[in-house]
Amino acid sequence: MGSLFRSEEMALCQLFLQSEAAYACVSELGELGLVQFRDLNPDVNAFQRKFVNEVRRCDEMERKLRYLEKEIKKDGIPMLDTGESPEAPQPREMIDLEATFEKLENELREVNQNAEALKRNFLELTELKHILRKTQVFFDEQEGGVNHTTESMTRALITDEARTAGASMGPVQLGYMDKSNEREDYLPCFVAGVILRERLPAFERMLWRACRGNVFLRQAMIETPLEDPTNGDQVHKSVFIIFFQGDQLKTRVKKICEGFRATLYPCPEAPADRREMAMGVMTRIEDLNTVLGQTQDHRHRVLVAAAKNLKNWFVKVRKIKAIYHTLNLFNLDVTQKCLIAECWVPLLDIETIQLALRRGTERSGSSVPPILNRMQTFENPPTYNRTNKFTKAFQALIDAYGVASYREMNPAPYTIITFPFLFAVMFGDLGHGALMALFGLWMIRKEKGLAAQKTDNEIWNIFFGGRYIIFLMGAFSMYTGLIYNDIFSKSLNIFGSHWRLSYNTSTVMENKLLQLNPNSTDYVGDPYPFGLDPIWQVATSNKIIFHNGYKMKISIIFGVIHMIFGVIMSWHNHTYFRNRLSLIYEFIPQLVFLVLLFFYLVLLMFIKWNRYAATNPMPYSESCAPSILITFIDMVLFNTPKTPPTGCEVYMFWGQSFIQTVFVLVALACIPVMLLGKPWKIMQARKLANEEVQPIAGATSDAEIGGNSNGGSHGGAGAGGHHDEEEMSEIFIHQGIHTIEYVLGSVSHTASYLRLWALSLAHAQLAEVLWTMVLSIGLKQEGWLGGVILTFVFAFWAVLTVGILVLMEGLSAFLHTLRLHWVEFQSKFYMGQGYAFLPFSFDAIIENGGASSSEAE
Amino acid sequence: MKICGPKLSLCGLIISVWGIVQLVLMGVFFYINSVALIEDLPLEEEYHTLEAFYTAANRAYNQNAYNCWIAACIYVLTLLLSAQQFYMNSRVTAN
Numbered sequence: 001m002g003s004l005f006r007s008e009e010m011a012l013c014q015l016f017l018q019s020e021a022a023y024a025c026v027s028e029l030g031e032l033g034l035v036q037f038r039d040l041n042p043d044v045n046a047f048q049r050k051f052v053n054e055v056r057r058c059d060e061m062e063r064k065l066r067y068l069e070k071e072i073k074k075d076g077i078p079m080l081d082t083g084e085s086p087e088a089p090q091p092r093e094m095i096d097l098e099a100t101f102e103k104l105e106n107e108l109r110e111v112n113q114n115a116e117a118l119k120r121n122f123l124e125l126t127e128l129k130h131i132l133r134k135t136q137v138f139f140d141e142q143e144g145g146v147n148h149t150t151e152s153m154t155r156a157l158i159t160d161e162a163r164t165a166g167a168s169m170g171p172v173q174l175g176y177m178d179k180s181n182e183r184e185d186y187l188p189c190f191v192a193g194v195i196l197r198e199r200l201p202a203f204e205r206m207l208w209r210a211c212r213g214n215v216f217l218r219q220a221m222i223e224t225p226l227e228d229p230t231n232g233d234q235v236h237k238s239v240f241i242i243f244f245q246g247d248q249l250k251t252r253v254k255k256i257c258e259g260f261r262a263t264l265y266p267c268p269e270a271p272a273d274r275r276e277m278a279m280g281v282m283t284r285i286e287d288l289n290t291v292l293g294q295t296q297d298h299r300h301r302v303l304v305a306a307a308k309n310l311k312n313w314f315v316k317v318r319k320i321k322a323i324y325h326t327l328n329l330f331n332l333d334v335t336q337k338c339l340i341a342e343c344w345v346p347l348l349d350i351e352t353i354q355l356a357l358r359r360g361t362e363r364s365g366s367s368v369p370p371i372l373n374r375m376q377t378f379e380n381p382p383t384y385n386r387t388n389k390f391t392k393a394f395q396a397l398i399d400a401y402g403v404a405s406y407r408e409m410n411p412a413p414y415t416i417i418t419f420p421f422l423f424a425v426m427f428g429d430l431g432h433g434a435l436m437a438l439f440g441l442w443m444i445r446k447e448k449g450l451a452a453q454k455t456d457n458e459i460w461n462i463f464f465g466g467r468y469i470i471f472l473m474g475a476f477s478m479y480t481g482l483i484y485n486d487i488f489s490k491s492l493n494i495f496g497s498h499w500r501l502s503y504n505t506s507t508v509m510e511n512k513l514l515q516l517n518p519n520s521t522d523y524v525g526d527p528y529p530f531g532l533d534p535i536w537q538v539a540t541s542n543k544i545i546f547h548n549g550y551k552m553k554i555s556i557i558f559g560v561i562h563m564i565f566g567v568i569m570s571w572h573n574h575t576y577f578r579n580r581l582s583l584i585y586e587f588i589p590q591l592v593f594l595v596l597l598f599f600y601l602v603l604l605m606f607i608k609w610n611r612y613a614a615t616n617p618m619p620y621s622e623s624c625a626p627s628i629l630i631t632f633i634d635m636v637l638f639n640t641p642k643t644p645p646t647g648c649e650v651y652m653f654w655g656q657s658f659i660q661t662v663f664v665l666v667a668l669a670c671i672p673v674m675l676l677g678k679p680w681k682i683m684q685a686r687k688l689a690n691e692e693v694q695p696i697a698g699a700t701s702d703a704e705i706g707g708n709s710n711g712g713s714h715g716g717a718g719a720g721g722h723h724d725e726e727e728m729s730e731i732f733i734h735q736g737i738h739t740i741e742y743v744l745g746s747v748s749h750t751a752s753y754l755r756l757w758a759l760s761l762a763h764a765q766l767a768e769v770l771w772t773m774v775l776s777i778g779l780k781q782e783g784w785l786g787g788v789i790l791t792f793v794f795a796f797w798a799v800l801t802v803g804i805l806v807l808m809e810g811l812s813a814f815l816h817t818l819r820l821h822w823v824e825f826q827s828k829f830y831m832g833q834g835y836a837f838l839p840f841s842f843d844a845i846i847e848n849g850g851a852s853s854s855e856a857e
Numbered sequence: 858m859k860i861c862g863p864k865l866s867l868c869g870l871i872i873s874v875w876g877i878v879q880l881v882l883m884g885v886f887f888y889i890n891s892v893a894l895i896e897d898l899p900l901e902e903e904y905h906t907l908e909a910f911y912t913a914a915n916r917a918y919n920q921n922a923y924n925c926w927i928a929a930c931i932y933v934l935t936l937l938l939s940a941q942q943f944y945m946n947s948r949v950t951a952n
Contacts, residue, residue, distance in 0.1 A: 493892075538895075781899070787923070787930075790924050791931045798876065799872075
């Protein structure tokens, strides 16, 4: 049987590697990605393993690389990603790599430190420049004030003596004066500085309170944001200048400034000094700018050089790290000459693995070939389903529910068809399906380019991963859309309707509602060749009723067939695992129960469709057609059906009543068989085994019981052999639960398939509502302006169609389909108790950005 | 000259193509008096004579067909505009 239907056969192998060759061999296996190593020293601490040192060195190298990457990203330098994967370097090359990274990191750190110091310097100078410029304004105002209107204000602060004494410097003397000349009380002093703008209000209030209003604060915003040298943020600051008198206030003001982290700068009082200082500051800023530019250039050169190789280095370091990490899982031989590994290997790939090992040995120049030795085990092997890009997404849907038990039937191949089909039953619309299929097709055609540009956008990654599912869902929806004859809620009249209008003019004029009688010339006699007749689109009053009956019936038909298919899959499982008891006492009664009750229901539908028609004579005319649902309820409850209208018959065919009674009784009889058959047989076999002499029991019956008794896990013929037998009571309870689940489940699951009906009706209705409520408005505009309005209305309708009908309805139909597969279909045969095969593969490790290897640490 | 960003121009491109295809087809269907579209015509609730209904319906069908084609033509314009914008955007990102 092909590998798609069941997981690969696996073998547990022991691998003896010579110490010198181990590194090269593991590297080759990592490139291959077909071997899952087991941890042979699980109780050894991560720090006590053999290659801890190497792993740690790799970690250090990775840290340096990450630092480099961060810096490169900060500068927005594009990183060269060739997508190629260099081979894992030899262990001795590690030292070279380490040296390179060390040098780069040191250089970069030095450059960064220098740049930071320069920037701090630059910031101080810029702040000083701003202070000088802003304070100039304050001082100018003050001078102007004295000369003009606010002279009285100045007088209040500064006495005449002070003014005359300092006459040479203008009317107002600020800053520290020659103390000997002045009375201390009147000495007006000031400090100037910058402060973060958001701190300013609190600062001002604090100053006012602490100095009891005896200081005078002026502030001005610095319009351009300044760069914080430590973290490179842009911050807004304000210049302030505080005037006060006396030393006491001065210390107080300085304390407050310190508290608010304001930086104070010396500001000479004389305008000439200030001008001189400003000139000096300007020239220093110029100088600093050139130095800064050179530093940045140097940094840029270093980073550009690093960016060329960065991805390559990352791959190399991650490979080395993964190899040493794997080597840590191995057992060391007593003689220290060879390493022993245990690994799960797919049987079909043993040849390839041996080839890879030989390559590794040759490369390392070792003379002793590695030995790959198959071992016997009672453990459950991992589940490995080989997938390609097409089946991968479907397998992912199955694995999301639970990874298949080893060698269990894999539902994925069937899902490839049933999943898009059941989706399409709910999403049946030619237009919406076409949109979806086009989207899927576009992603498939542009596959390579889209896959190359990796994004972190999760939603996009989900869509892209499921591109084949999306395309198939769209294509199948187009098909069901044609069957439902639905394109954006309108019908296509491709073959010409098979209904005719035979009413004359006066009848049409006088009546509000008219019926077309299928039992007359209104109906051609044979149905529309493909799908629903387009006449139903104009039949506004009973279109939904007709669709209702049709969609409800097909959803039950599909559901029952799907479930029977699931039960048949369990037959494949039972025969494969040689589980005769389950085959006889589970599979057969399950199938009989389902067929006799629910497949019979499906048959009734076909009989009804086949037998009754409007053109038939009385017992089989349309008015005599019985309700299938009522018939089914009567059948199960053994009710006598109600008497039919005159001229009709209760039953559709001869002997129906008898057959129905027999069917129900047989189906009910299946329940105790399911419930008790298997446990009872196991009990008998155990008794027999106990009575017989021990040695004989081992060979035949014990093996069979062992294989059968683990009813819960059909984990594999080999696996069941040697664990303790379950207690009888537990077996009974398990079987009881299984039976109840199955019997009640088949009722509720059948009903659950009605979601196909409900969602497809809802989808069709929603599409129609959108058309009549939105697009119709655009169409119903009279006159030539209608075209322009239609343009806008159409765009709106198109956006709503994609947003609501394709995206949201598509998502909901997808989820319901997923549920139908997980619960209704897979519960019939699927255990899903295995664990996935996770081979040691460089590709996977590098794709996850080293996350898996560091996680495993 | 750049007016819209890459996403908007792509969106305009898709809606324009869709609009052209669907509106041309709908115009054709209106032009051949498709019964399925009768509910989208600007018609009265009742007509007293058959002739009155037919003339009104024919006129409305034709008018709607032309309106659809006008809208399709406008979408040709938006298509050109979006395509030009898209081209500009892709050239900017390529540089």
